[in-house]
Amino acid sequence: MTEATQAAAAGSDSLQDLRERLRHFAAERDWNQFHGPKNLAMSVAIEAAEIMEHFQWLTPAQSLELGHAARREVAHEIADVLLYLVRLADVLDIDLLSAAHEKIALNAQKYPVPRGL
Amino acid sequence: MTEATQAAAAGSDSLQDLRERLRHFAAERDWNQFHGPKNLAMSVAIEAAEIMEHFQWLTPAQSLELGHAARREVAHEIADVLLYLVRLADVLDIDLLSAAHEKIALNAQKYPVPRGL
Amino acid sequence: MTEATQAAAAGSDSLQDLRERLRHFAAERDWNQFHGPKNLAMSVAIEAAEIMEHFQWLTPAQSLELGHAARREVAHEIADVLLYLVRLADVLDIDLLSAAHEKIALNAQKYPVPRGL
Amino acid sequence: MTEATQAAAAGSDSLQDLRERLRHFAAERDWNQFHGPKNLAMSVAIEAAEIMEHFQWLTPAQSLELGHAARREVAHEIADVLLYLVRLADVLDIDLLSAAHEKIALNAQKYPVPRGL
Numbered sequence: 524m525t526e527a528t529q530a531a532a533a534g535s536d537s538l539q540d541l542r543e544r545l546r547h548f549a550a551e552r553d554w555n556q557f558h559g560p561k562n563l564a565m566s567v568a569i570e571a572a573e574i575m576e577h578f579q580w581l582t583p584a585q586s587l588e589l590g591h592a593a594r595r596e597v598a599h600e601i602a603d604v605l606l607y608l609v610r611l612a613d614v615l616d617i618d619l620l621s622a623a624h625e626k627i628a629l630n631a632q633k634y635p636v637p638r639g640l
Numbered sequence: 641m642t643e644a645t646q647a648a649a650a651g652s653d654s655l656q657d658l659r660e661r662l663r664h665f666a667a668e669r670d671w672n673q674f675h676g677p678k679n680l681a682m683s684v685a686i687e688a689a690e691i692m693e694h695f696q697w698l699t700p701a702q703s704l705e706l707g708h709a710a711r712r713e714v715a716h717e718i719a720d721v722l723l724y725l726v727r728l729a730d731v732l733d734i735d736l737l738s739a740a741h742e743k744i745a746l747n748a749q750k751y752p753v754p755r756g757l
Numbered sequence: 758m759t760e761a762t763q764a765a766a767a768g769s770d771s772l773q774d775l776r777e778r779l780r781h782f783a784a785e786r787d788w789n790q791f792h793g794p795k796n797l798a799m800s801v802a803i804e805a806a807e808i809m810e811h812f813q814w815l816t817p818a819q820s821l822e823l824g825h826a827a828r829r830e831v832a833h834e835i836a837d838v839l840l841y842l843v844r845l846a847d848v849l850d851i852d853l854l855s856a857a858h859e860k861i862a863l864n865a866q867k868y869p870v871p872r873g874l
Numbered sequence: 875m876t877e878a879t880q881a882a883a884a885g886s887d888s889l890q891d892l893r894e895r896l897r898h899f900a901a902e903r904d905w906n907q908f909h910g911p912k913n914l915a916m917s918v919a920i921e922a923a924e925i926m927e928h929f930q931w932l933t934p935a936q937s938l939e940l941g942h943a944a945r946r947e948v949a950h951e952i953a954d955v956l957l958y959l960v961r962l963a964d965v966l967d968i969d970l971l972s973a974a975h976e977k978i979a980l981n982a983q984k985y986p987v988p989r990g991l
Contacts, residue, residue, distance in 0.1 A: 537655060537737050544744060551753045557931050560714075561695040561703035565930050567721060568688040568802055572923030574728070575685050578678040579916050580908050583816070586678035589732070597677075598734045601725060602743035604684060605736060608721055611691070615706070617715045619722060620654050626719035627661060636668045674814050682813050685919055689806030696799050697791050700933070771888060771971050778978060785987045794948075795929040795937035801955060802922040808962070809919050812912040820912035823966070831911075832968045836977035838918060838959055839970060842952060845925070849940070851949045853956060854888050860953035861895060870902045 538620060542613050545606060563611040570603040655736055659726050666727070680728040687720040772854060776847050779840060797845040804837035889971060893964050896957060914962040921954040 549555055577597050578586045589597060612619040666672055694714050695703045706714060729736040783789055811831050812820045823831060846853040900906050928948050929937045940948060963970040 541737070541740055544741075548744065548748070552751060553754075559700045559703055560706075561698060561700050562930060564688075564692045564695045564703075565799060565926050568685065568692050568806075569923045569927055569930060571681075571685040571688040571721070572802075572920045575681045575916050576920055578681050579913060579920060581678060583676045583678050586676055586681075587731075589677075594732065594734070597732060598729075598739040599743050599746070601729055601732075601734060601736065602739040604688070604721065604725055605740050606743060608718060608725070612715075612718055614704075615711065615714060615718075617711070617718060619718065620658065622715040622719040623658055623722050624661075626716050626723060627665065629716070631665070634669060637670075679813060682809050682916060685923075686806045686810055686813060689803045689919075692799050693803055696796060696803060775971065775974055778975075782978065782982070786985060787988075793934045793937055794940075795932060795934050798922075798926045798929045798937075802919065802926050805915075805919040805922040805955070809915045812915045815912060817910045817912050820910055820915075821965075823911075828966065828968070831966060832963075832973040833977050833980070835959060835963055835966075835968060835970065836973040838922070838955065839974050840977060840981075842955055842959070846949075846952055848938075849945065849948060849952075851945070851952060853952065854892065856949040856953040857892055857956050858895075860950050860957060861899065863950070865899070868903060871904075 538609060541606075542609050545610050546613065549610070558610060558614055560611060560615055563607055563614065566607040567604055567611060570600060570607055574600040574604065576600075655726060658723075659730050662723060662727050663730065675727060675731055677728060677732055680724055680731065683724040684721055684728060687717060687724055691717040691721065693717075772843060775840075776843050779844050780847065783844070792844060792848055794845060794849055797841055797848065800841040801838055801845060804834060804841055808834040808838065810834075889960060892957075893960050896961050897964065900961070909961060909965055911962060911966055914958055914965065917958040918955055918962060921951060921958055925951040925955065927951075 549558055574597060577589070577593060577600070609619060612622070666675055691714060694706070694710060694717070726736060729739070783792055808831060811823070811827060811834070843853060846856070900909055925948060928940070928944060928951065960970060963973070
């Protein structure tokens with residue numbers, strides 16, 4: 524592998540690796556039949572709600588001071604959202620990172636940086 | 641930059657770039673005051689619901705045949721979930737990709753690949 | 758109709774009226790084809806997220822001081838959740854009020870009232 | 875109490891009874907401190923996602939054929955959404971049924987009944 528290929532492989536990257544790993548994971552378990560966009564969209568929302576469960580009754584201040592165990596659980600819920608999101612983008616053939624950068628550009632237009640005197 | 645550093649920088653990657661860009665975006669607009677974990681968890685869930693809106697009344701088959709305009713809108717909703725998710729992981733100091741790979745490993749134990757004869 | 762029956766009919770009620778009105782509303786528009794439990798469950802979640810949108814960036818204190826216009830919008834989002842919830846219970850032949858009272862009884866066992874000395 | 879008042883009281887009702895019971899339930903457990911609109915809006919969304927969990931991987935047809943146990947679980951999740959919704963409307967001083975009927979009237983304008991020849 525050349526340096527360029529290697530960097531490209533690494534850089535094209537991590538989300539691509541994750542996508543490949545999830546494709547393989549689903550295929551091995553014969554789960555593609557369940558992974559249509561409608562179901563995956565529900566999954567993203569369900570896992571998003573599981574993140575919220577951890578913060579539901581906390582004050583804003585408490586939400587910044589999770590204990591070690593809670594933080595690890597939250598990390599796993601956040602991971603679940605990412606996994607389903609990557610899967611959803613994959614079955615829709617959407618490039619997640621391009622879409623993200625495109626959206627930031629749109630948001631920058633929508634919410635211009637306030638300039639004072 | 642050595643080859644290793646380069647690959648590491650590239651590989652550590654794109655999600656890191658996104659994280660940095662979003663940090664900058666929030667700081668420029670003085671939005672950090674709003675970006676506590678509790679609020680960001682709500683944001684992830686709200687944007688997840690906006691993805692679902694596109695599939696709500698579609699049959700599973702129709703959800704696989706989005707037109708060009710709908711697909712672009714869905715890409716932006718998916719992007720919104722990713723942006724808030726990256727932000728949430730950032731304020732909680734969670735490494736999104738490590739958490740994702742850790743969760744896949746846990747899922748692999750929970751759902752072993754069925755082995756036939 | 759006796760007084761007792763009348764009171765019972767009225768009391769069993771208002772949610773029943775709503776259910777009937779929504780049945781009629783859906784039938785007139787030929788929407789029953791869309792109102793399967795899976796779709797309606799998504800609708801409830803989507804409308805629930807729309808309630809949250811109003812509180813997403815507010816402090817807990819601010820969330821108690823909505824202006825007149827915001828309060829009216831929130832009332833309509835809350836109404837949307839109720840409408841889909843009534844519809845969902847209806848297509849599943851679930852008695853919403855009985856289920857609610859049954860659930861409160863279960864919650865009372867799960868969270869007993871703390872008794873001091 | 876006249877027959878009419880009685881019927882009206884009963885009819886104005888069942889949701890009112892539920893509201894009163896929940897007020898009492900929260901007060902007894904000293905939970906009012908947690909029941910601000912922001913937290914309750916999160917709760918409604920979290921419970922809505924729990925309804926969805928039951929339908930996530932089902933086909934539309936399967937979602938109509940829940941077994942007895944699943945149906946009972948779904949009934950309790952639906953109940954949970956209603957309980958938090960009633961609580962949320964209560965702390966915001968919103969009349970749930972009036973809001974619902976007002977919203978149906980608005981929806982009727984937005985989606986007129988199609989009239990053929």
